[in-house]
Amino acid sequence: xxxxxxxxxxxxxxxxxxxxxxxxxxxxxxxxxxxxxxxxxxxxxxxxxxxxxxxxxxxxxxxxxxxxxxxxxxxxxxxxxxxxxxxxxxxxxxxxxxxxxxxxxxxxxxxxxxxxxxxxxxxxxxxxxxxxxxxxxxxxxxxxxxxxxxxxxxxxxxxxxxxxxxxxxxxxxxxxxxxxxxxxxxxxxxxxxxxxxxxxxxxxxxxxxxxxxxxxxxxxxxxxxxxxxxxxxxxxxxxxxxxxxxxxxxxxxxxxxxxxxxxxx
Amino acid sequence: xxxxxxxxxxxxxxxxxxxxxxxxxxxxxxxxxxxxxxxxxxxxxxxxxxxxxxxxxxxxxxxxxxxxxxxxxxxxxxxxxxxxxxxxxxxxxxxxxxxxxxxxxxxxxxxxxxxxxxxxxxxxxxxxxxxxxxxxxxxxxxxxxxxxxxxxxxxxxxxxxxxxxxxxxxxxxxxxxxxxxxxxxxxxxxxxxxxxxxxxxxxxxxxxxxxxxxxxxxxxxxxxxxxxxxxxxxxxxxxxxxxxxxxxxxxxxxxxxxxxxxx
Numbered sequence: 454x455x456x457x458x459x460x461x462x463x464x465x466x467x468x469x470x471x472x473x474x475x476x477x478x479x480x481x482x483x484x485x486x487x488x489x490x491x492x493x494x495x496x497x498x499x500x501x502x503x504x505x506x507x508x509x510x511x512x513x514x515x516x517x518x519x520x521x522x523x524x525x526x527x528x529x530x531x532x533x534x535x536x537x538x539x540x541x542x543x544x545x546x547x548x549x550x551x552x553x554x555x556x557x558x559x560x561x562x563x564x565x566x567x568x569x570x571x572x573x574x575x576x577x578x579x580x581x582x583x584x585x586x587x588x589x590x591x592x593x594x595x596x597x598x599x600x601x602x603x604x605x606x607x608x609x610x611x612x613x614x615x616x617x618x619x620x621x622x623x624x625x626x627x628x629x630x631x632x633x634x635x636x637x638x639x640x641x642x643x644x645x646x647x648x649x650x651x652x653x654x655x656x657x658x659x660x661x662x663x664x665x666x667x668x669x670x671x672x673x674x675x676x677x678x679x680x681x682x683x684x685x686x687x688x689x690x691x692x693x694x695x696x697x698x699x700x701x702x703x704x705x706x707x708x709x710x711x712x713x714x715x716x717x718x
Numbered sequence: 719x720x721x722x723x724x725x726x727x728x729x730x731x732x733x734x735x736x737x738x739x740x741x742x743x744x745x746x747x748x749x750x751x752x753x754x755x756x757x758x759x760x761x762x763x764x765x766x767x768x769x770x771x772x773x774x775x776x777x778x779x780x781x782x783x784x785x786x787x788x789x790x791x792x793x794x795x796x797x798x799x800x801x802x803x804x805x806x807x808x809x810x811x812x813x814x815x816x817x818x819x820x821x822x823x824x825x826x827x828x829x830x831x832x833x834x835x836x837x838x839x840x841x842x843x844x845x846x847x848x849x850x851x852x853x854x855x856x857x858x859x860x861x862x863x864x865x866x867x868x869x870x871x872x873x874x875x876x877x878x879x880x881x882x883x884x885x886x887x888x889x890x891x892x893x894x895x896x897x898x899x900x901x902x903x904x905x906x907x908x909x910x911x912x913x914x915x916x917x918x919x920x921x922x923x924x925x926x927x928x929x930x931x932x933x934x935x936x937x938x939x940x941x942x943x944x945x946x947x948x949x950x951x952x953x954x955x956x957x958x959x960x961x962x963x964x965x966x967x968x969x970x971x972x973x974x975x976x977x978x979x980x981x
Contacts, residue, residue: 467740469807470800474734477726484725518818531822531948532810538830539806546799547730554792562791570791571798 473540478502478510480540483529486520487537490528549577556581556698560685564671566715575708576683579700592697596682599699600624600675605632607713609674612692613641622654625661636664636716670716676709683709732777733800738762738770743789743797746780750788805834813841816956820945824932826975835968839960852957856935856942863937864889867973871929871952873899878906885915892922894977896929924981933957934973941969 473480478500485491485499496507511527514520519533529537550557550573562570584591597620600606610617624630635655637645642665645651655661673684673692680701687693700706733739745756753771757764771787774780779793789797810817810833822830844851853874860866860880870877870893881903884891895903900923904912915921933944933952943958960966 467734467737467804469811470740470804471734471737473807474726474730480726518814531817531820532814534822535810535817535830535833536807538827539803539833542831543799543803544725544727544730547727547796550792550795550799551727557795558792562795565791567794567798570795571802573795574799 473536476510478506479514482507482510482514482527483519483533483537483540486527486529486533487541490523490526492525492527496527545577546574549574552577553579553581553698556685556696559687559696560693561671561688561690562685564686565712569708569712569715572708572711575704576698576700577704578702579698579705582697582699584695589695592684592695595699596675596684596697599680599682600677601629603677603679604630606630606675606677607634607636607710609636609670609672609713609716610641611638611670611673611686613644618645618651618655622651625654625658631660633661634664635661636666636670636713638666638669640669664717666716668716672712672716674709674712676706676713678706681706681709729777729796730800733779733796736770738766739774740800742767742770742774743779743793744801746787746789747794747797747801750786752785752787756787802834805837809833809836813839813958815843816841816945816958819948820953821931821948821950822945824930824976825972829968829972829975832968835962835964836958836960837964838962839958839965842957842959844955852944852954855957855959859935859937859940859942860884865891866935866937867892867970868935869894869930869932869973869976870899870935871896871931871933871946873903878903882907882911885911885921888920890920890922891915892924894924894926894930894973894980896926899929900925924977926980930976930980932976934969934976936966936969936973939966941966943969943972 473483481500482496485496491499493504493507493511496511497504500507511520511522514533515522518530519536520527521530553576557573565573582592582595584593588594593616600620601624606621608621621630621633625633642663645655656663671686671690675682680699682700683698684696685693733743741760741762742756745751745759751759753764753768756762756771757767760767771780771782775782775787778790780787780789782788813836842852842855853876857876857880860877861883863884864887866881866884866889881891885907893900912921931946931950931952933942935942940959940961944956945953947953960969
């Protein structure tokens with residue numbers, strides 16, 4: 454293959470993505486027809502565009518076998534349906550990432566493995582809780598309250614925080630927390646071992662399973678059957694205790710479990 | 719969601735509008751590199767690469783440090799959504815004749831959203847000089863498989879013997895099929911073997927009142943998908959075949975999904 458052909462292929466590599474996404478008319482028609490077949494008037498009412506513009510888009514899509522016309526009604530072909538489903542998926546994911554964009558943008562995400570980073574949209578229903586100047590520990594308090602009622606917890610703890618450990622020990626003692634899995638790095642493990650109190654209440658506690666790793670992960674993740682929470686580090690390597698993401702949906706809990714398993718590996 | 723021009727976000731538009739930006743991001747998604755490396759690799763003009771890198775840097779899609787450009791995690795996240803979308807278009811276009819004018823109503827939305835898992839599949843099509851190509855391919859897989867699962871809307875005359883052999887070798891067979899097709903199949907299988915296999919669970923057939931308009935056969939390490947045409951007839955000339963683990967997972971999900979719906 455000559456350089457010339459390589460060039461040509463590569464230039465056209467994104468041709469299809471461009472074709473679909475850079476014409477709002479083509480995309481919009483596919484999305485409108487996704488729900489139901491429509492005639493021209495109905496499409497026009499929905500898109501609020503002149504007939505000529507819509508007809509032009511319809512003609513193009515028909516030529517590409519993405520829609521077909523049956524008497525007065527336009528409907529998606531099987532190819533059109535496959536495409537429209539994936540357009541909607543793309544846009545939905547894009548929106549859901551955007552919803553908590555501020556949180557994602559202001560933190561160091563490099564610790565999240567790529568395959569899970571790509572699925573960040575699974576946290577689409579996540580609630581973003583931030584501390585305010587009038588309530589500096591809003592995020593922390595919300596977190597403590599949330600974990601108080603859960604009988605089992607899995608936590609990836611990247612920081613040595615007596616405050617967090619103290620609350621976990623309290624929950625273990627009062628019997629609410631029956632099973633705690635704690636993933637920590639060697640340094641934190643050793644620090645815990647140095648305190649006789651922490652050693653006794655955590656390391657020697659049969660309700661607690663401690664997994665030690667050499668990896669310095671930068672993710673504070675907690676999950677159980679009913680929820681997941683995530684706090685992260687700033688890009689300057691400082692832990693941010695003022696912002697937390699909480700999600701109670703299964704998709705997010707599953708994401709957390711996958712993240713935990715990946716880091717374990 | 720309101721369906722208007724704003725449906726496609728302006729940042730998405732910014733990325734897809736330029737082929738050059740997409741190619742730069744493809745390069746940087748693989749690894750951080752300098753302008754020169756990108757230019758050498760892509761053979762694009764230095765000026766357009768540099769110009770677009772500046773635009774990307776100004777909008778915080780990439781960061782520059784010591785002449786090396788790195789894609790930010792957020793850009794990676796967005797870019798990979800686009801790549802995934804591109805891959806889904808490829809699956810639709812590469813197998814255009816397989817999907818077009820065929821009935822896909824048995825494939826649910828979740829599976830369509832994960833259609834990229836079929837990316838590494840092969841489309842096997844008969845040709846005038848090899849009209850049994852699809853069947854022979856499936857036959858070969860059945861001959862070498864220990865366990866099979868399938869949704870079979872018709873019985874090829876070879877099937878009874880092939881299934882009999884799997885059962886004789888202590889393999890497992892799970893099928894979803896319409897009653898008449900089941901009777902046709904079973905009448906040709908040794909009845910002792912059939913009774914024994916049903917009793918010990920190695921032959922498990924879910925019988926339906928109506929035929930399903932889809933063909934799915936999952937062998938030990940391969941899957942085959944066949945579709946019906948829009949006119950209601952089965953398209954014997956095309957099979958989507960794959961031995962890729964992602965495609966196998968996809969096929970198994972489809973099988974379980976249809977099973978839970980019709981049984």
